Amino acid sequence: MKINKKELLFRMARIRKVEETIAEKYSEQEMRCPTHLSIGQELVGAAAGMILQPNDYAVSTHRGHAHYLGKGGDMNAMVAEIYGKVDGCARGRGGSMHLVDQKVGFMGTTAIVGNSIPVGVGLGLSIKMANETRVSAIFLGDGCIEEGVFYESANFSAVQNLPVVFICENNLYSVYSPLAVRQPKGRVINEMVHSLGLKTFVEEGENVEDTYNCMLDAVTFARGRNGPVFIEISAYRWREHCGPNYDNDLAYRTEEEFLDWKARDPLDTYRKSLLETGQISESELCELDEKVCAEVDAAFEFAVNSDFPDNAEAYIDEYAP
Amino acid sequence: MKINKKELLFRMARIRKVEETIAEKYSEQEMRCPTHLSIGQELVGAAAGMILQPNDYAVSTHRGHAHYLGKGGDMNAMVAEIYGKVDGCARGRGGSMHLVDQKVGFMGTTAIVGNSIPVGVGLGLSIKMANETRVSAIFLGDGCIEEGVFYESANFSAVQNLPVVFICENNLYSVYSPLAVRQPKGRVINEMVHSLGLKTFVEEGENVEDTYNCMLDAVTFARGRNGPVFIEISAYRWREHCGPNYDNDLAYRTEEEFLDWKARDPLDTYRKSLLETGQISESELCELDEKVCAEVDAAFEFAVNSDFPDNAEAYIDEYAP
């Protein structure tokens, strides 16, 4: 299958733009919830969204904006959610860490590390039981790997041969903590996971099309009922763990490291390479940017203009009727 | 280091004899607590007890009799504990699943699968912090491996390079469940654990001296501050999971499988081989058996004659003063 390259670029650019706009406006104090941006990490969500089918399931973590948008989640509803508005995808009850769009199979992001992993496996079980050909994708970070529930979930998915796609973005950090204090020296995550009984795939996230193809292979494998797969993609978070700012001044990582990754920015690199190889024209890029800007502007306008939920909504939906 | 073969045989025989006596007397309804026997699985506890130093720590599981006795735990106190007596190692408060003898570093067995594993790792951490040369041994079964806490504990011990010795007896079953419904096809436990970052060792439990040497190598490695180790030894539980009876009639496993393992009984095999190769004489064996019988008889006599704890003891020790 050929990659729709412009579409991939568009999807990455779109995520970048939303995230940067959130960062820009966050200091206005109107988005009053913990917010974890995906800037620098747009590729995986963007590519996954093209590879997965709308009726495939997905779940994600605290850092879920890119995955939600990639999977086809409603941008207006996401921004409104962060603004705490009633048109938010969770009617303002969840905030940035609780994105959901069931129409497109995006079943939820949750705020406890590892918490959504078994849920994704359970969705995979439901697929198997119903004898369907969808897959269930689980987005997770390198830190999620450390929770026992990841291990239990991976094991179960292997025992039951479930159509589950674990997609791990290894961005080297969990909050301010480097891998060295969290995982054994020399650990290669995908190799470790391979030994748990999953078919594994790995790619450097700076290689945009290779990453796409790698993810495509993995999803195809799982969809073919060959069992669960685990994909590890390297990535780098540009801004602080939670919030809108750069924080390299805090010295938990070096400015050089950041600049090195930034220089290999998948979005920028890909944009340039498509342009240089004549696969996209300047004017197409202009158009793309305009489209992205228009969509994002509209989303913020939608969110800002959306009403707050009625206060009484805090007290409903404890139970399904 | 040369193996003290007679001692090893003695230790195995001693465990077998206690366990068989428990089985014999269990139907008298005087041992009123869930009891998981080690018959068929004496080797690991016996060998570990010779290899570990008295000031090394150990923790174990619901099936802990052999580990407790091997480590030097007081047999009288164990039997009394199972009888619910005040001279029991936990004063009757814990029963068969809660054995402890801190004098010999045996820090406790607990009844929740996986529960004692991080405790053993924490003991290892205390050793490292105190800069001592002891090790902390963690006995566990193939089922314990499935709990997330095992994985988290193994990971932490590797990250911190702790002197921890995981000793896994793979007896193929967790209660009535074979490995096939619990772990992926083709899983080799020690290989999986190796990928978690531990140095691993494996041996067939029917090879008594090889198993001893394998465990010795592993403990030596950990004691040398080279990091945590994981030992997998194959074994077979002869009787029912919990209780005194044989239960092959329940058909969760075949009589043939049982007979096959029984034919390779490490205790019997080793006894015969020492005798055949002239490393022990018939009369020494007689002596050994007598010694074992005398000790076990004495332990049961001790336990039966021990008092029950005063009823008021149920209500003390909620808190340390």
Next chain:
Amino acid sequence: MSMPPSKEKAMTFAEAINDAMIEAMTVDDKVFCYGLGVDDPKRIFGTTDDLKERFGSGRVFDVPTAENALMGIGIGAALGGYRPVFVNQRFDFILLAMDQIVNGAAKWRYMFGGQNKVPMVLRAIVGRGWGQGPTHSQCLHSWFAHIPGLKVVMPTSPRDAKGLLLASIFDDNPVIFIEHRWLHNTSGLVPSGDYRVPLGEAEFLREGRDLTIVATSYMNVEALHAMDHLDSQGITADLIDLRCVRPIDWDKISLSVKKTGRLLVLDIGASAVSVASEIVSKVSTDNWSDLTAAPIKICMPDKAQPTSPALTRGFYPDASTIVRKISSLVGKELEWQSLSDKQSWPHDVPGTWFNGPF
């Protein structure tokens, strides 16, 4: 919901659970059952008998020992349209699954704006006696009753075991279904077919004048013994089997307290910060002027549970404890010794049929 009176059959509590499972899996092929040992020779004390044979290993399956993931897997399957029943042989094991139960199942619907639902049942069995000891005997229903988003069901009779389990399975919320091991072998008449008992409705097991007894699970059995015993001494009580501890049927409790003016609450868990405390608290606040005496509760001691039979003797409150408390509540000397003397089998087993280990 609850069907017109149909054929009834005598069966044990365990058989009633089994009957409910079979019924649920028959009427809805989205119901499935998983957990350690659900298809093993013992079949969870018989409660999952015949399920694998009838419904196949796709819908009835054994699992790795991994309670937290297994709970989350149930949530996912529920979101995927199924009605999972996750079975746990001991309540104590699900301490490992609290993140998924509380941060996950209980919150899912609310925190995603009410657009979805997590219809699943977690069956948890509470041990007692025969050396179950400190970590095989806890009943933390009081924890769950504190958590918005959960329903918590504690049946006493075989009839309710069936009716409440069916209602739980077909409820669209996560339900914690708590079975007391000492009830599994009790028997009674149970309606056949798709018999459901609505969640959140308590039941009067006795009606009387002198006091209101609110009890959960096995303590209803002891309360019935106590009231039978007191019959001849002229004391009668409303005995309310709570059946659900979240939500609680406050109306029935309040109605009864208005009549009797006296409240005694019986609980199978530790005393401090318990469902029993909640009931005493709420009644003291809301029925203040109805009460004619200080409300009291009888719970398990605020201690871990010991193993030795010498230590469990007297640890679990029973009918004679209840009679003694009623005596002080109604301010009248009542005979109780003969009750204690009556029991012909050891205190740490549910009956003569039992010879360990659980």
Next chain:
Amino acid sequence: MSMPPSKEKAMTFAEAINDAMIEAMTVDDKVFCYGLGVDDPKRIFGTTDDLKERFGSGRVFDVPTAENALMGIGIGAALGGYRPVFVNQRFDFILLAMDQIVNGAAKWRYMFGGQNKVPMVLRAIVGRGWGQGPTHSQCLHSWFAHIPGLKVVMPTSPRDAKGLLLASIFDDNPVIFIEHRWLHNTSGLVPSGDYRVPLGEAEFLREGRDLTIVATSYMNVEALHAMDHLDSQGITADLIDLRCVRPIDWDKISLSVKKTGRLLVLDIGASAVSVASEIVSKVSTDNWSDLTAAPIKICMPDKAQPTSPALTRGFYPDASTIVRKISSLVGKELEWQSLSDKQSWPHDVPGTWFNGPF
């Protein structure tokens, strides 16, 4: 235990925690501190400042995200002679560690016959406001207060933050130490040196006639506002800062209720089956004849907590809620509106200094 009055210094609650950590690690080299981020640039809201620099990375270390094992590792290290302090940025995270806390730490001493001890502290921080939402704001102290073998500490003042943390670290039992995020920046005088406040002793923050208020953690702050406000309206109260919810200082509560005859309990968790319920329940039973009005409680709603500021407005009870309840408790109309009007910053942050995210 508590030292002769020494030098006092003004500091924030967070600084007081930090001070206690430094003191504990200085006086006893068996004390160590671990948890996600204890040595990171933010230092757990400043509470672990300077620890790594002073005591080295052997005694102050970051960890993998693995709460259950980390709790058990603390138990093991405690059995090995250490006094671990395990830090958690949100209470909600330790739902993953319940097996080790309840089946392990709480039981260890009892179930092994009283021959050992598990001196460890689990610090858990409770979030609130600024969109912390359903799984970053729960306070389940009521769960722990139900568990034999645990101590549960909830300081309000900087002084107590230090004194109770030192006492917790040097207590020979597992202690759950709960910090409210909205207290971290409050300030007050704190004694220097090894200042300890005994666990299990409540403190009178105010003495008065008309009612007894029993409060935990941040609700003491709101109660103080309320009582300041009511001063001019002629209402005075005993305000008892509970400080520990296990064990509970029943003597002080009872003493006060005997005097006032009226009880109001304030809690920072959900209402049903809470510590507040326990207090109302116990007082209703034990101080029945002292009470002159129905005891009442003010808790968080029995709902998951929403994220949007539009939804959290009014969700958390505050001083004006307290005044209104007191009004009905003492049967007298009291002015409260001016209290609500006074707040100059948004309701979802602790003060003007705060501009998210937590």
